[in-house]
Amino acid sequence: MIWWILVLVASVISYPFAVKYLAIQLPYARMIVISNFTLNLLLILLAVGALSPLITKKLFPKAPKWLFIPVACVLAVVCVYILKFLGMRTRI
Amino acid sequence: MLFAFVDNNHTNVKEEEMRKYLPWTVLVLSFAFFAILATRTFSWWFVPDSGDWLASAHMWLVPQPVGYPLYVLLGHFLNALPGDLVLKLVLVLSCLSSAITVALTYLISLRLTGKKLIATACAILLTGSAVFLTQSTIIEQYALLTCLLTTALWFFILDKKYLVAIFLGLAISVHVFALIIALLWFVSLIREWRQWWKPAILTAIIIVVFYSFVLLLMYLPTPRLLAGGLNIASIKMYLFGISGGIVGTMSIFEAPHRFLMIGAVLLTSFSVALIPAVKALRPLDRIKILLLCNILFILWYVLTCIDPITWHYLIILSPSVVILAALGLAGLSKKYVYVVLSVGIILLSLNSYYLNANRLTNQDPMASSYYDELMSLPNNSIVVTEPGQYSLGLFYAMSNGKQLIPLIYPYIDTWKFVDYSAWLASTYDIKVGDSTISTIQDNLGKENIYYVGLPDTLDKLQPHLALSGVGLITQIEGVR
Numbered sequence: 001m002i003w004w005i006l007v008l009v010a011s012v013i014s015y016p017f018a019v020k021y022l023a024i025q026l027p028y029a030r031m032i033v034i035s036n037f038t039l040n041l042l043l044i045l046l047a048v049g050a051l052s053p054l055i056t057k058k059l060f061p062k063a064p065k066w067l068f069i070p071v072a073c074v075l076a077v078v079c080v081y082i083l084k085f086l087g088m089r090t091r092i
Numbered sequence: 093m094l095f096a097f098v099d100n101n102h103t104n105v106k107e108e109e110m111r112k113y114l115p116w117t118v119l120v121l122s123f124a125f126f127a128i129l130a131t132r133t134f135s136w137w138f139v140p141d142s143g144d145w146l147a148s149a150h151m152w153l154v155p156q157p158v159g160y161p162l163y164v165l166l167g168h169f170l171n172a173l174p175g176d177l178v179l180k181l182v183l184v185l186s187c188l189s190s191a192i193t194v195a196l197t198y199l200i201s202l203r204l205t206g207k208k209l210i211a212t213a214c215a216i217l218l219t220g221s222a223v224f225l226t227q228s229t230i231i232e233q234y235a236l237l238t239c240l241l242t243t244a245l246w247f248f249i250l251d252k253k254y255l256v257a258i259f260l261g262l263a264i265s266v267h268v269f270a271l272i273i274a275l276l277w278f279v280s281l282i283r284e285w286r287q288w289w290k291p292a293i294l295t296a297i298i299i300v301v302f303y304s305f306v307l308l309l310m311y312l313p314t315p316r317l318l319a320g321g322l323n324i325a326s327i328k329m330y331l332f333g334i335s336g337g338i339v340g341t342m343s344i345f346e347a348p349h350r351f352l353m354i355g356a357v358l359l360t361s362f363s364v365a366l367i368p369a370v371k372a373l374r375p376l377d378r379i380k381i382l383l384l385c386n387i388l389f390i391l392w393y394v395l396t397c398i399d400p401i402t403w404h405y406l407i408i409l410s411p412s413v414v415i416l417a418a419l420g421l422a423g424l425s426k427k428y429v430y431v432v433l434s435v436g437i438i439l440l441s442l443n444s445y446y447l448n449a450n451r452l453t454n455q456d457p458m459a460s461s462y463y464d465e466l467m468s469l470p471n472n473s474i475v476v477t478e479p480g481q482y483s484l485g486l487f488y489a490m491s492n493g494k495q496l497i498p499l500i501y502p503y504i505d506t507w508k509f510v511d512y513s514a515w516l517a518s519t520y521d522i523k524v525g526d527s528t529i530s531t532i533q534d535n536l537g538k539e540n541i542y543y544v545g546l547p548d549t550l551d552k553l554q555p556h557l558a559l560s561g562v563g564l565i566t567q568i569e570g571v572r
Contacts (some may be wrong), residue, residue: 004367004431007363007367008363011435012358015359015442017172018222018357018359018360019222019360019447021356021357021403022138022357023137023402023447024137024138024139025452025458034398035343037345038139038342038343038344038396039344039346039350039396040340040341040342040396050506068552083488
């Protein structure tokens with residue numbers, strides 16, 4: 001029940017901010033930081049880090065544990081090329 | 093027809109009658125609710141792209157990437173019927189679509205839980221949900237897209253594979269986003285590939301048929317306002333020119349603000365219903381995996397896209413969250429259902445005031461004022477503006493017969509918008525230079541030239557212009 005109360009309180013507190021964010025007529029006028037270090041890049045790194053031991057175990061069941069490092073590198077490079085193919089560009 | 097598949101297990105005749113008519117009641121009531129709140133005039137509230145849809149429904153034009161062929165065709169069909177185009181588009185393609193989504197969400201929740209109270213609570217929650225409500229009451233394609241995806245889910249539950257394929261194909265033909273969702277669905281069903289490969293081919297055929305229409309519009313001599321002709325460079329620019337700089341490019345330093353705002357929006361849309369929705373994820377089954385595909389993909393897009401107004405895509409995950417909430421509530425005591433029902437009613441009441449598109453548009457009718465100003469300009473005036481709501485509103489005025497010449501910055505200068513310069517020169521009696529500034533300079537004195545935009549936008553162009561007048565549309569008197 002404690003979670004329900006906390007979420008309810010959070011909903012009440014966030015309501016005016018959310019309405020201000022949603023009820024707009026022009027594009028959002030806030031200056032945003034742009035950088036090549038994107039959230040997407042971080043998510044990809046996390047996904048590669050989480051998936052590479054599992055993939056290594058599946059592909060090379062008898063291989064030593066450190067083999068996940070080159071598998072992670074290959075996976076990361078493949079991800080970058082897929083994103084480039086999909087048209088994603090870097091920004092500065 | 094959709095609702096004829098309702099499961100009638102009860103022998104009680106009155107109960108059976110109720111089960112037959114309740115979905116229709118939900119549909120009619122939610123449609124009436126959305127229709128009352130819907131904008132009745134050209135509006136920029138919540139999402140400012142309505143000028144594009146109105147222009148695309150009125151004249152044959154390739155709309156913004158990547159085409160939205162089914163939505164454009166439906167717009168043309170509605171335009172051929174009597175009545176105001178704005179009202180027709182918003183009532184049929186947004187309000188009615190969302191009402192069908194609410195009714196289907198009610199049916200899906202009822203079928204999966206067997207409990208009318210839970211299904212009713214979820215229908216009310218979805219109807220008053222912030223993002224769902226905003227997109228159901230304006231001219232945008234997200235309500236129709238969500239309706240088609242929810243219909244596909246309904247037929248998945250009924251094990252009608254070919255109908256799933258058809259509605260996925262139609263959803264993709266409304267918005268290409270559904271392609272990723274469809275791919276995720278098919279990947280999650282990979283173990284059943286023998287049963288799904290033929291329906292998947294049907295989906296592919298539907299996509300090819302509808303998107304061929306976009307290629308046809310590129311091939312025909314349609315105005316080169318948002319896309320070039322049918323050639324590789326133009327198609328590449330059309331597909332990847334904008335999306336490549338937007339999708340997944342939000343910086344890590346923006347992430348805290350984005351997470352906070354999306355969190356606030358989700359709380360304003362679902363509040364405590366998020367708790368049973370999360371609880372319902374264990375254990376996973378086929379239906380929950382599909383719901384999770386919708387939710388995770390949309391969350392990823394909204395959280396990583398550099399465009400800060402992508403929150404409107406959250407409508408796509410709204411029915412999925414509500415259905416998961418229904419599944420979660422089925423395992424809890426009735427008091428939690430009443431809590432969700434009460435919160436749904438409160439959110440519906442609050443959001444129907446603060447996110448009332450009709451009230452907001454009447455309060456600040458910037459879009460229709462801009463449209464009226466454009467219509468009052470002398471014919472054959474050049475209007476200089478940037479891509480976005482101003483240019484889309486300009487195209488809408490042009491589609492209604494107003495003879496204006498669109499000079500969109502930076503199409504000639506840096507975007508190298510394929511075919512745009514050639515189209516301008518061949519369509520209008522103006523001299524087209526190598527840049528927007530040179531084009532303005534070459535035509536000063538010959539034509540009235542106006543500039544549209546706020547002073548702090550177009551910062552690369554505006555300092556070079558000598559402007560007279562105040563307001564949204566000012567006249568360009570010279571180049572500095």
